Every structure is written in structure tokens, then in C-alpha cells.
Amino acid sequence: MSDLSSQDARPDLPADRQVVLSGVRPTGRLHLGNYFGAVKNWVELQDRYRCHYFLADWHALTTDYADTSQVGNNTLECAADLIAAGIDPERSVIFIQSMVPEHAELHLLLSMLVPLGWLERVPTYKDQIKQLENKDLETYGFLGYPALQTADILIYRANWVPVGEDQVAHLEISREITRRFNAYYGAVFPEPQPLLTPSSKVPGLDGRKMSKSYGNAINLTESPDEIRRKCMTMFTDPQRLRKSDPGRPDVCNLFRFHELVSTPELRERVDRECRGAIIGCVQDKKLLAEVLIDHLAPFRARRDELLHDPDTLWDILVAGSKQARERAAETMEQVRAAMKMDYRKQIESFGGGLAVGVN
Numbered sequence: 001m002s003d004l005s006s007q008d009a010r011p012d013l014p015a016d017r018q019v020v021l022s023g024v025r026p027t028g029r030l031h032l033g034n035y036f037g038a039v040k041n042w043v044e045l046q047d048r049y050r051c052h053y054f055l056a057d058w059h060a061l062t063t064d065y066a067d068t069s070q071v072g073n074n075t076l077e078c079a080a081d082l083i084a085a086g087i088d089p090e091r092s093v094i095f096i097q098s099m100v101p102e103h104a105e106l107h108l109l110l111s112m113l114v115p116l117g118w119l120e121r122v123p124t125y126k127d128q129i130k131q132l133e134n135k136d137l138e139t140y141g142f143l144g145y146p147a148l149q150t151a152d153i154l155i156y157r158a159n160w161v162p163v164g165e166d167q168v169a170h171l172e173i174s175r176e177i178t179r180r181f182n183a184y185y186g187a188v189f190p191e192p193q194p195l196l197t198p199s200s201k202v203p204g205l206d207g208r209k210m211s212k213s214y215g216n217a218i219n220l221t222e223s224p225d226e227i228r229r230k231c232m233t234m235f236t237d238p239q240r241l242r243k244s245d246p247g248r249p250d251v252c253n254l255f256r257f258h259e260l261v262s263t264p265e266l267r268e269r270v271d272r273e274c275r276g277a278i279i280g281c282v283q284d285k286k287l288l289a290e291v292l293i294d295h296l297a298p299f300r301a302r303r304d305e306l307l308h309d310p311d312t313l314w315d316i317l318v319a320g321s322k323q324a325r326e327r328a329a330e331t332m333e334q335v336r337a338a339m340k341m342d343y344r345k346q347i348e349s350f351g352g353g354l355a356v357g358v359n
């Protein structure tokens with residue numbers, strides 16, 4: 001895993017002026033996999049960079065276009081989750097993608113120059129079509145997802161995109177599109193770099209990767225009773241059938257959660273008592289449930305507080321979207337100028353005498 005401090009996309013800029021960009025598709029509540037896999041790092045990056053985090057509601061439409069009834073509500077809930085998890089609107093720009101229409105304008109321009117073959121070759125494209133076979137994803141928007149993702153990054157001239165090592169390839173198409181744009185029209189955009197951040201892979205209740213679509217997730221907002229119920233269904237060491245069998249924490253799915261949320265003392269105790277056949281799996285499931293409940297309690301309280309006062313939450317999102325839009329508008333000025341499509345300037349050079357309604 002690379003050390004954050006060893007990477008530098010723009011050595012001429014101090015880190016606090018380098019822009020980090022990331023987003024989350026608001027398709028439901030955040031779960032432990034989202035938190036330990038990404039959001040925890042986003043929180044830490046706020047100490048160092050100019051972070052922009054967005055609710056990617058247009059991206060949610062690439063798969064959920066047929067029923068948009070939940071998108072608005074999910075967006076607000078997801079914003080509350082992020083802020084409760086530690087994204088600080090005083091230090092980061094937190095905003096809603098569709099409230100910054102410049103994303104769409106840049107997406108349109110990029111879509112003119114992105115070869116179809118690049119989009120069709122994205123490994124997740126065919127995989128997702130297969131995995132989500134109950135949805136018709138043979139659409140222009142779904143195929144063009146990487147172009148929209150690139151517009152999201154470039155519109156803020158972002159230097160860094162935080163990714164885990166397994167996601168570096170996903171950023172590569174955005175880097176290719178950036179190079180192609182810059183080759184045609186001049187060096188408008190910095191080439192976004194992957195910011196390799198330490199992240200933890202969180203297994204689901206069933207041992208597969210934690211994912212909403214697998215139905216194996218523990219949400220950050222889960223009630224104590226629900227956490228207890230879900231912990232009881234967790235997969236453990238498959239070879240341990242009785243309490244008297246010595247267990248193997250190193251292969252146990254449940255022990256991965258101890259590694260994420262338990263104190264070193266508790267981890268050490270469970271490890272020892274499991275191997276020594278002193279603690280049983282049911283007992284450990286109950287123990288882990290209480291640790292998780294305590295761990296998530298401050299998060300739940302902060303989130304309830306935020307959703308209790310939606311006006312304040314909206315104020316945060318409107319202010320963040322306004323701030324994001326200012327930078328996005330600056331970028332679009334540069335893009336239009338580079339593409340020789342800045343008609344305002346041309347009209348001014350004619351003395352502003354054209355009978356065209358331009359603001």
C-alpha cells in the first residue's frame with residue numbers, strides 16, 4: 001500500500017491547494033463496507049487536501065432510471081450518513097451532482113471524443129449487465145458512465161481521486177479521456193492521479209464482499225436489535241461445529257469484524273479463547289454485536305440529529321453545491337475558450353451588438 005505522503009501529483013502546489021474528488025451513488029444507506037472501504041479515508045484526507053465529496057444522483061440513474069422515486073430521499077439520507085461519519089462541511093465541499101449542471105455540460109463535450117471501444121472495454125461494464133440482469137442496462141447512459149465519471153473529476157480540475165489498489169484500473173479510462181481532450185484542445189486539465197489509500201475489505205455476513213446488492217450488509221444506521229439479529233447470521237469458521245472444537249480466527253469471517261471494531265485487548269482475548277475452545281461462536285456473535293452497537297452509537301446519534309433538522313442539512317448541501325458550482329463554472333470558461341466556443345467573448349469583440357440573449 002502506498003504511503004499518502006510519498007505521492008505528489010502537483011509538487012508546485014501545497015497539498016492544501018490540491019483537489020481531491022470522490023463521490024458516492026445514493027442508492028441506499030451507507031454500510032460498514034462503504035465506511036471502512038472509502039469514507040473513513042475521505043475523513044482523514046480532509047486534514048491535508050481540498051476535498052470535494054458529492055452525492056452522485058445522476059450516476060444512480062444509470063441503473064435506477066426506471067424508478068426514480070427514491071433517488072431524492074436516498075440523496076438526503078446519504079448526505080446525512082456522510083456528515084455523521086465525519087465529512088465536515090466546514091473543511092470539505094459536500095454537494096449534490098445534479099445541483100452543479102456543469103457536470104452535464106462537460107459530460108456532453110467529452111462524449112463527443114470518447115471512442116465507443118474504450119467504453120465497451122471497461123471490465124465492469126459487461127459484468128454489471130450480467131449481475132443486474134433484472135434491469136435493462138443496454139442504455140446510452142450506462143455505457144457512457146465512465147465519461148460522466150471523468151466529467152465529475154475534470155470539472156473541479158481534481159489532482160487526486162482516492163481509490164483502493166483494486167480500483168486503479170477504473171480511473172485509467174478517465175486519465176485516457178483527459179489526455180485525449182488535452183491533445184485536441186490544449187492542456188486544460190491536470191491528469192487525475194489515483195490516491196492510493198489504505199482501505200479495509202469488509203466481508204458481508206455471508207463472507208462475500210459486503211454489498212447492498214448481495215443483501216449481506218450491516219448499515220451504519222442499523223438499530224441495536226437489527227445488529228444483534230444480523231450478527232447471529234454471520235458465517236464463522238466452517239470447520240468449527242461444536243464449542244469443544246478449537247476455532248481458527250484467521251479464517252473466520254466474524255473475526256474480520258473484531259479486527260475492524262474491537263480493542264486490541266478484546267481481539268487478543270477472543271483469538272486466544274477461540275483457539276483454546278473456551279469461547280463458543282454464539283457467545284462471540286453476541287459479544288461482537290454489543291461492540292458494533294457501541295461503535296455505531298455516536299454515528300447514529302449524529303445522523304438522527306441531522307435528519308431531525310432537514311433545513312440545516314439542506315442549507316449545508318445548497319451552500320456546498322454553490323461553492324462547487326463556482327469552481328465548475330471557472331472550468332467551463334476555460335473549456336469553452338480552449339474549444340473556441342466562447343461565444344460571449346466573440347460577441348463582446350463585436351461590441352456586444354448582436355441581438356442574442358446572453359447573460
Ligand code: SF4
Nearest residue numbers: 237247252274281284
Ligand atoms: S469463536 Fe469467534 S472467532 Fe472463533 S470461530 Fe467462532 S466466531 Fe470465529
